Amino acid sequence: MSNTNSHGTPIEGAVALVTGGNRGFGRAMVRELLDRGAAKVYATSRSPQTLQHARIVPLVLDVADDRSVAAAARAADDVSIVVNNAGVLLRTPVLEAPLDDIRAELETNLFGIIRVARAFAPALGRHPRSAMVNVLSVLSWLTFGGGYEISKAAAWSATNSLRVRLREQGTTVTALHVAYMDTDMAANVTAAKTNPSDVARQAADAIIAGAFEILVDDTTRAVKSRLSGDLTALYPQLAA
Ligand SMILES: NC(=O)c1ccc[n+]([C@@H]2O[C@H](COP(=O)([O-])OP(=O)(O)OC[C@H]3O[C@@H](n4cnc5c(N)ncnc54)[C@H](OP(=O)(O)O)[C@@H]3O)[C@@H](O)[C@H]2O)c1
16 A cells, blocks of 8 residues: 555645644744745644744644543634644553553544544635644554553554545645654653754645655654564563
8 A cells, every 4th residue: 555645735835734833833834834835823722822924724633532622622713734733741550550641642643633633624625625634653553661652552543544434535644753852751761852943844745745654763663663563672671
């Protein structure tokens, strides 16, 4: 199966929305969409923001809240590109963390994507070509033992479901898998981190090309390639 289709979505002149567009990768994605000529970008945040750019429309959106998502979908009913970027990492070891904390990660990282997809599918479907990019992780395929990885693995499956369903209406759903990006979320990480602007460039290229998947870095590509092998390739501790 090809990893692209013939349904690339133009960015030039398009209206886009980025969840969590106030900081981190979301902010870089907003800038990239503007650089590629988007007519308008809704940059959403959980608290009201003032953004000084003629083509940015700030919008309050909490993806963990049904009513907030519904209100945002009413306000931004002209989008042909949606970037599901909002995410949380709460450090929740699977055997010890309060289940409520793991649920909170699922609420944003999994159900947030599903909520936004449901609410914005009608707007996307009004355009002949439209795009949804879901920001996932290399941790959709590899775990260090926390709820975050559970949420990103589930979000990967949800992305595949959405991709199949939304294809009928001409919406291409793209999964973005990345190891570390240099944002607040990875502030304590000392390993190599990709500049979020470089990731945003890859995401914009994928939207235009109609790519189903973006494997941002070598780590992500290596982990994905090992999924068909023995589990001990990903988890050497199991071989001991
Ligand atoms: N950084 C990495 O190394 C890395 C690696 C792989 C994947 N990712 C993924 O990349 C995406 C962006 O993360 P980042 O690195 O840019 O992290 P970040 O700097 O911590 O930013 C997270 C963004 O998500 C927003 N957000 C969190 N919960 C939300 C909610 N319920 N509703 C709406 N917005 C919400 C935050 O808004 P507030 O400002 O209101 O908190 C913020 O804009 C996430 O999905 C993350 O899981 C990150």
